[in-house]
Amino acid sequence: GQQLNQSPQSMFIQEGEDVSMNCTSSSIFNTWLWYKQDPGEGPVLLIALYKAGELTSNGRLTAQFGITRKDSFLNISASIPSDVGIYFCEKGGSEKLVFGKGTKLTVNP
Amino acid sequence: DAGVTQSPTHLIKTRGQQVTLRCSPKSGHDTVSWYQQALGQGPQFIFQYYEEEERQRGNFPDRFSGHQFPNYSSELNVNALLLGDSALYLCASSLLQGAGSPLHFGNGTRLTVT
Numbered sequence: 001g002q003q004l005n006q007s008p009q010s011m012f013i014q015e016g017e018d019v020s021m022n023c024t025s026s027s028i029f030n031t032w033l034w035y036k037q038d039p040g041e042g043p044v045l046l047i048a049l050y051k052a053g054e055l056t057s058n059g060r061l062t063a064q065f066g067i068t069r070k071d072s073f074l075n076i077s078a079s080i081p082s083d084v085g086i087y088f089c090e091k092g093g094s095e096k097l098v099f100g101k102g103t104k105l106t107v108n109p
Numbered sequence: 110d111a112g113v114t115q116s117p118t119h120l121i122k123t124r125g126q127q128v129t130l131r132c133s134p135k136s137g138h139d140t141v142s143w144y145q146q147a148l149g150q151g152p153q154f155i156f157q158y159y160e161e162e163e164r165q166r167g168n169f170p171d172r173f174s175g176h177q178f179p180n181y182s183s184e185l186n187v188n189a190l191l192l193g194d195s196a197l198y199l200c201a202s203s204l205l206q207g208a209g210s211p212l213h214f215g216n217g218t219r220l221t222v223t
Contacts, residue, residue, distance in 0.1 A: 006151075033212075035214075040216065041216050041217075042201070042214030042216050042217055043152070043199075043212075043214050045212070045213070048211050088151050088152070092211070097142060097154045097212075098154065099144075099151040099154075101150055
């Protein structure tokens with residue numbers, strides 16, 4: 001089946017630092033979606049990408065849909081304590097829905 | 110506008126028992142997907158319902174079954190519970206039409222099987 005590889009698995013950073021994480025796949029996707037999950041809650045959509053090469057921002061978050069359609073990255077600038085959580089990428093579309101295993105972010109104040 | 114609501118929030122069951130989890134989708138959404146999330150893992154797709162029928166299914170045994178009602182709400186049933194079924198069960202709603210329609214998740218039902 002389709003696999004999504006997220007890296008890194010976990011990150012420990014200082015408040016104010018920038019963060020970068022990525023998601024790769026062996027197959028081509030038409031849509032990349034990035035979610036954040038806080039403890040005890042369901043994932044919440046951060047950014048959706050629909051075109052190869054697309055670069056989209058949402059406040060301090062920036063995500064790009066790789067030109068090969070097999071990868072995507074998510075950047076967080078000037079991290080703050082509330083950025084703590086688990087970040088997931090998802091292959092969107094009508095096919096079976098697949099999530100990566102997540103990147104756990106810890107921000108030290 | 111209510112988002113996705115799930116009930117109950119927590120549940121403790123014994124091996125061999127059966128459980129039913131419930132989900133009400135976000136207003137205006139017609140598709141409901143169910144996920145199992147083990148501790149420290151990403152959500153694993155169980156199945157998706159649209160127009161009261163199972164539209165897609167992940168790699169889960171037949172012990173996992175579901176239903177969608179005319180008002181788009183949905184149930185997840187698990188029979189003959191195993192210890193390994195302990196997990197957070199997430200429901201997500203979306204619109205079927207449109208490529209990559211984002212999922213709106215509920216806060217999940219935490220199932221513990223003892």
